[in-house]
Amino acid sequence: MVRQYAATSPEALTEALFDVAAESGLDAATVRVVAARAGVSIGAVQHHFATKDQMYAAAFAALVARVRARIGRVDLTAPLPERLLTVLAELLPLDKARTREARVMAAFAARAATSPSLAAIQAAQLAEIRAELTEALGDLDHAEQRAAVLFAAVDGLALHAVSSGGGLKRHQLTAALEELVRRFV
Amino acid sequence: MVRQYAATSPEALTEALFDVAAESGLDAATVRVVAARAGVSIGAVQHHFATKDQMYAAAFAALVARVRARIGRVDLTAPLPERLLTVLAELLPLDKARTREARVMAAFAARAATSPSLAAIQAAQLAEIRAELTEALGDLDHAEQRAAVLFAAVDGLALHAVSSGGGLKRHQLTAALEELVRRFV
């Protein structure tokens, strides 16, 4: 029988996982379901990721890298309020893509509480973003402390925005962000 | 055979669920595990909660009620900055009990993204706390908007505090809270 294998890359699999997780939560992102979503067999997934934990870790790492890349593209030579706004805006669900991202990110963050491999990725991610924010704050007093608070606050905004009954619409998000930055620089 | 039944109340069951969830995450809080933790049989759990979903909903509601009760005890006649600080402090993991609470709360919040019953409870909780905060802000301009931002920010602080690599120690939490309130009133 002539058979044509699909181009089953790890990237395609993590993308399928994102789809499932965004729609039905991480719990629904089982090996079987992800395989079906990607149009491949269970074995194909197993070939690229030996265990489910590795699959999750790879997906989480890819997601984190995506956010990091966006932040890394921000021009740090821009004047302070603007560059801070730009960095922080990357963390907010201001469009459909970032809303999906924030949803999946929140799911991973929750699971990181009980998964050592995910916790490690999360810890690195938090530290890096905090450092980036500290840098974006320039030579202000207590930049590190301010960065930590700003980061947590924006993360909270993102979480409330994607929560049921969060009550934070898109334009309220940007207004809140501007208010935060205005009061914190 | 002489048998002695344990005092199996719904409260004892939800308490057992909190224990399991705080230690090993909500995923680990299966009907069997919760029953074992409470020292009763599966059937006893089934008797009080017809389904696992109902068990989760009852536990989440109880947790939410606890937070709400603490907030309700705050004296709203105190001067503005103090009463706002007091309300918001109740949301932060400033002691061991509230740390456990924040952990379990975060787990429920994550699950609310895919569980309609939990989502309903969460939506009500968010709305109520936001209203409480708005009231605590008194007759300030844009009190509602400020309340939403403050709430999200404090929730973010709580989340980062209990996250791996969150990097927010206890005294930093109170400092951040004071800074937030100072800049927002």
Add this chain to the structure above:
DNA sequence: TATGGAACCATACAGTCGTATGGAAACCAT
């Protein structure tokens, strides 16, 4: 003390999970 309902238990069922196994198909260097 008889009786009915509430509380609780032991067990079983079907379904899903992650993972292991053995082989087939595809590709690649020789």
Add this chain to the structure above:
DNA sequence: ATGGTTTCCATACGACTGTATGGTTCCATA
């Protein structure tokens, strides 16, 4: 063309899961 490696599939296994069933114990009330 051939042998080896990578890629992928079909299937099976044991360990769970939530829930259903039928029975037992307890307790209040009559």
